[in-house]
Amino acid sequence: MTLQVQLVLAEMLNEPAQPRYGLDLCAATGLPSGTIYPIMVRLEQCGWAESDWEDPDVHVAESRPRRRYYRLTREGAECAAEALQAIQRTRKTAARAWRIPAPGTSGAGS
């Protein structure tokens, strides 16, 4: 799992039930717009996310093109949370092995 996918998943896991559209995710994760859609397609292909068009009444009322909203599936949210935790654990283990101080703490010698 790439760092970009982790960022997107972490952002979507903040509010799993909240549907998000492409540019919204770009702004929230700080990723460029060209990166988001391939990630979302991959998430959809493995069944972690689903997407749907916006309700026509909303976008017609706001006079703008309709958006496609993405949200994590229940299974996807569970898998994503597990995967992110596993990555976090690996990162901590690696940091301990390499004696890298955790962010916000002073170095080992002090």
Added chain:
Amino acid sequence: MAHTRAWHERGRIVTRPAQSAAAASAVIADRYATAADIAAREATRAAVMAARPRRVQNVRSQFVRNAKRAARTGGKHEQTIEAVTFYGQMAGIASTAKYAAACANAARYAADAARKAGSARAASRAERAARVAAAWAEMARLRAETSHYAPYTATQTARYARRAAAAARSAARTSGPLGLCTTRAVGLAAALLPPADRDRFTEEWKSDLWQQPTRRARARFIPRMLGSAIQLAVLLRKPASRNSP
């Protein structure tokens, strides 16, 4: 006097608020194009029912003989049959006429909306296609009303309905608040994708571009969109066999 707008907006055209009416028309054009698509699909289905090969055996021998003679000599012939006997075919012709007329109407509305959204050429094309589809639909309706078995008319009517729907879709695609270059860039990016996914991403990208506040922001967005389209083109053609992203 202090400037109230951000430095990057000063002196530049911020197109979004001024063109929201065009965006709304483009949305309406898209809705009508979708309706035209659905009607054309139904017209095609009905035309298939009208000319279903396994029902041809029901046709009386004299009509078959006349048809064969006409095919041999190049003459004209017309089959007049009773609606009761050939209910399936006649209903098929009547349905083709009905759906083709609906498709032509939807295409005409899509063309109107596309014209309001600033896409005059594509709108004219859609209007012409809608007129042709409406004429064929009228002919098919008359044939069905007078119980003329006319599978060719039904097939052609469905064909022109499909053309009208395609023209409406094209008008909807090219309309909107975006400029010519931006629209073409979106079209180019969409052309890289598999046909089934083109409409979806065209709309998503258009929506994203519409949200960019300035022309400069749009210009920055386009190379990223093209890069993303290349990745998507590969990704969407791969079989989905992965268990994790």
